[in-house]
Amino acid sequence: MGKNFVGGLLVFLIHISCLAQDGPDNRYELNSGWKCYKASELSVTPEQLSQSSYPVNAWMPATVPGTVLTTLLENKKVPDPFYGMNNNKIPDIYQVGKAYYTYWFCKDFNETLPAGDGQVWLNFRGVNYSCDIYLNGKKVNKKLFKGMFLRQRYNITTYLNKSGKNRLAVIVYPPDAVGNPNGGQGGDGTIAKNVAHQYVAGWDWIQPVRDRNTGIWDKVTIEKTRAVIITDPFVKTIVPGMRKPAGPQAPAFIHTRATLENAGAASVSGILKYEINHQTVQLPVTLKPFEKKEVQLPVVAIKDPKLWWPNTYGPQNRYPSAFSFIKNNHALSDWRDIEVGIREVKNQWNDRTRSMELRVNGQPVFIRGGNWIVSDEMLRFSNERYDAEVRFHRDMGLNLIRVWGGALTERPEFYKACDEYGLLVMQDFWGSGDCNGRWMDPKKLDDQWTRRSYPDDHPLFIESAADMIKMIRNHPSLAVWCGGNEIVLAPDLFHALKDSLMPLLDGTRWFIDYSNSDSMSYNALGNNGDGPYGIQPLPYFWNYRTWPFNSEIGSVGMGDITSLRRFIPGENLVIPAEKTRTEAVSDSVWTYHKYIGYGKSIDAYGTPKSLEDFANKAQLVNYDQYRTLMEGFIGHQWDWYSGVIIWKTQNPWTALRGQMYDYYLDPNACLYGLHTGNQPVHGMFSFGDSAVYIANNTWDKKDNLMLVVKTFDMEGKEHLVTQVFCEAIPQNAKRIMSVKEVLKKMGAAEGLFLTIQLLDVHKTLIDENTYWLADQNGNYTGLNKMPAARVNIQGKKIADGRMDVLLENPEGAPLAFFNRLSVIDTQTGKRLLPSFYSDNYITVLPGARKEIQITYPKGASNIAISVAGWNLKEQQVTIR
Structure with missing residues (x-):
């Protein structure tokens, strides 16, 4: 730990x-036993219903923390909005009105009057959007409370009943402006009139959240002092x-x-x-x-x-x-x-890259980050889910998570996980160029000048920002504050943040005015930006110089067939036909779930025979895209770049783009492409100049490294290209040699495999990186001629929730190419999630062995390890 x-x-x-x-109960959470009822269907007064004598047994069980939609889903009043087109079956607040999602929430709890100078406090960590609070027939808040990002604390000592039996009743009202979900980024933009999250009106990676997340969405606690x-x-x-x-x-x-x-x-x-x-x-x-x-x-x-x-x-x-x-x-x-966590974070301008660099404890850190929305679009948060998602980011080899400005201030439990796994955090405040008026947009209700002044209540924004700073400022992982996504906030809000709140309440971290600001970086043309988004030719990541600190650059990210079957109905499990390079229109479900296209990259492996074949080939593209993206940036670190943040690493619902693992916490090959590309000491191939490089992502010089470069043909025949001692400079990448002519000569007909290995002075393998390279026509169809692999698989349970798996490929055999490991429940046949693999989508060379450490949910029995690869039919080995 x-x-x-x-x-x-x-x-x-x-x-x-x-x-x-x-x-023992000085602090406890009110997180069970809640009841709720639609406010418009009640005629009783708040004073009456907040008395324990008023019957609420017939009320609907409520999920707190949670939203109205979460409660309706838990009570089977609405279908699962993450499956198929179900979200369209749920009434949208813009059409049915705010009263439809305005509910009373009641909770009975025991708490006696304290003795002496004892005090009892009621705390709400998040209500969206406004509320009135009653306890035992009396109103607790003097005026209507408002603000999604503002904590509430009330001294309820004098409100408690002498009997110790108490009734808490809260009426929660939806956001003041719910927004028209008209397909624009943030719908018609008016969702940004609130001091709240913006994605709930829909974005290009998510459909609208029908209740706009109305509810007591974060923890309710009682404290005694x-x-x-x-x-x-x-x-x-x-x-x-x-x-x-x-x-x-x-x-x-x-x-x-x-x-x-x-x-x-x-x-x-x-x-x-x-x-x-x-x-x-x-x-x-x-x-x-x-x-x-x-x-x-x-x-x-x-x-x-x-x-x-x-x-x-x-x-x-x-x-x-x-x-x-x-x-x-x-x-x-x-x-x-x-x-x-004892550490100090600073930033300074790098004249060579023309961008800001981040330093931790005095050392420069090349930022390898991922953009994060929220863990769940319906705000169903848990310590376990936060831990799993942040752990995945750790396993990708990333060192920063940016919390995107159209969402929320992340919860302390998220930051605790980032503290644990070493993920620095860039926390945006609540604004976006889309809703807040940076660009002209015909889908927006108001003009740019009006949108530029969103939200409507500036004092509430400032008060909420101050409160959120106080809530998370003690976490060592928090490294950067950002005023907003792709836009400077309204001048008074920006200056309040930069000139008042930051110096007064923190003053220890880099504050960026907005996510792709010139103060963050600017290129040789004297401007800054982000992107591109969508699939790119592999040489692009090495040859094209993007922005020096790129806050958003991304590509594809769909899961395999097992992932797709979780949320796509059977009749829609079809190969998507693409209208453009980034758009699919052949099927309503694929379109609804925001599929981003793969262009012709999958066809380069041969025309898919089925959706399963399509999804498997997509994993090859996923791996190559993100490995090469990261290696291209690392290959130019401190020369062209001081940091890169991928758009994006996760989805808060079942989207079909920009994700290293699906909503159900099942990783795809994107994750392990990043895992490979981010190794601390790493040999890599440049698709830009066909050369071999060594990257050293540590602060120590690495001497006496043995670099081994090999090629393999489709039959598994090995050719040694070079074996040479070399050194690796700290925090740098070094070009070693060109292999262009070798590859051209040997791989023209069918393509080939290129393996780069690094060994230390003890001959211990510290890094291995295998590429599959196209033939002279840019195709990978030579892979289809590979003989079947002959891999020996052994698995051993070493503790509850932990196993080791050994894959051995005999001498003289072909490569065992691109093998996916999955922990399986043998009774259900389903994958156990979340599971964590020290590596996955693994290629095992002839005569080599790979040991994989796996962590899976504790308490699981009847488990097996499934291994399936490009030239290996699925095998299952029971783990005992």
């Missing part, structure tokens, strides 16, 4: 004292100088502050403490009745700190730490735990 739990005893002792004072509560603690880590992961470290410094609020009518004196790594700093504080003040504590110096590093560069060490307020009578009033 990479955690440093030094100092954990101190935090544990705080918890022990807290448990002794208040019992004494009179003084700690809010918005901030931990700032300073790491001077240029560091490396290994060896002793010079000291790092921890700056902390927190806001204290006295909820009582009497003055309170006590001590604010912060504890980390067996060290404590503290200050005496006196708070007047109902006073709220921010307190800054003395600096903590951490000797020889265990630092936090991005993925592939070093471990993700974290320290447990805690704030506490202890009254003068030694009673603990409140505490807050914070897991601290």
Whole structure:
């Protein structure tokens, strides 16, 4: 896990004292037992229905956290909008009106009146879009609450019933502007009049979300404290100088502050403490009745700190730490735990690339990122899903995730997963060039000048931005703030963010005005941008110079036949015919799910015989596209480029474009093409100049590497091209030699395989990269002449949820080409998801063996490993 739990005893002792004072339920979530009812069908008053005596047994069970649509789906009132054309069967709020999705939500819970100066707090972490809150017949909020990205906290001590039985009732109203889902990016654009997410009115990768995600979409919690509560603690880590992961470290410094609020009518004196790594700093504080003040504590110096590093560069060490307020009578009033990753993020302009570069702990980091929308379009979030998705990004070899501005501020659980797996985060605020008026657009209701001032409520935007900054600023993974997607926000909003909120509330991270800004990078023509999108010829990624820090560049991304069958009805499982290079119109379901075309790239492997054949060949294209995309950028790192962010790595619904794994968490070959291309020390082939390169994506020089370059024909006959010692410069790519003439001579008729290997001084293989190259006509049909592979497969379960698989290819056999491994439930025949593979879509050379480590859902029994490849019929090996 990479955690440093030094100092954990101190935090544990705080918890022990807290448990002794208040019992085990100081903080708990109200996440079950909710009921809901359509507001327009109720005649009872809010005061009546929020009394425990009012019967709600007949009400519909509600999903909280969740949306109205989630609840309707869970109760089978609507069909699954992710399957086929079902989304069209669900009434859209624009047509049926907002009352259709306006619901009351009720929850009965037990909580007694606290003794002494005890306080009980009700917290909402996210409601979309506005609400009124009642507890035991009384209204809790003084005025209508509004704002998707604004947390709510209410002191409900005086609202509790003496009996301890309480009824919470919340009426949730949809967004003020629901938007016409007319097929434009964000529909008619008016969804952006709210301080909320924009994709829910539809985009070019998603259909409209029918209720616009109306509901109590994030956690509801109860907290119990004494009179003084700690809010918005901030931990700032300073790491001077240029560091490396290994060896002793010079000291790092921890700056902390927190806001204290006295909820009582009497003055309170006590001590604010912060504890980390067996060290404590503290200050005496006196708070007047109902006073709220921010307190800054003395600096903590951490000797020889265990630092936090991005993925592939070093471990993700974290320290447990805690704030506490202890009254003068030694009673603990409140505490807050914070897991601290000690690191410092900076940015500086690179004159050679003409772009900004990101530095972590003083070291330059070449950004290899992916664009992220949300985990689920209906906001059905879970710790397990966040963990799986971020882990996939780790497995791709990426080091950054950009949270796109048409979505939301990601949840702390997402950031916790990024902390764990070493993914830096670029967090956009809520705006897009499409909805907010950058371009003319006939599908938009308002003109550019009007859209330029979206949202309607600027003070709410600023208040919400401040609150979201406070919510996530302690996470070491958070590295970059971005004002919006492809547009500078309205001037007052932009200056509030840049000149007021950032310096006051954070001040430790790079702030970009918008995602493809000239302040981020500009090319030789003196401008910036993003793209291209869609499939490209492989030499493009090496020869065409895009923007120096490209925030969006992408390609194809459909899954295999198993993935397609999960959401496409049988009658629509047809080979898509393409109208243009990026558009399919032959089938309504493929069009509805936003299929992006493969052009003629699949036909180069031979005309597909079936959809399964089409999907399998698409995986070859997927792998090549993303491996080559990343290798092309890495091949020009710190010369042409300082970073690249793929558009996009995941989908929040069952779309047919831009994804490394499907909605059901089943990876496709895109993921493993990136996995190969992002290896820390890597041999690669340039489709631009037909040369072999070595990339070193570490901060250490690599000496005495043995580079081995081989070719294989379709029968498996090997030809050694070269074997030479060489070195790899840190954070660089080096051209070694051209193989153009060799390839031209040997592969003209049928194509060939090119394998590049790197071995260390102990003759240990540290990198292997096999390409399949086209014949002189640009076709791969020579692959169809490969003899059948003869692979020996062995699997061994080594722990619950973990297995090792060995693939052995005998001497003299052909290559075992492009083998997909899947963990299978032998009783259902279905893949176990999510499963994680140390590598996949694997080619095993003649006389070679590949060992694959697999993690799959714990508790699974009756499992087998399935292996199927280009020239290997599917085999299943039972794992015992």
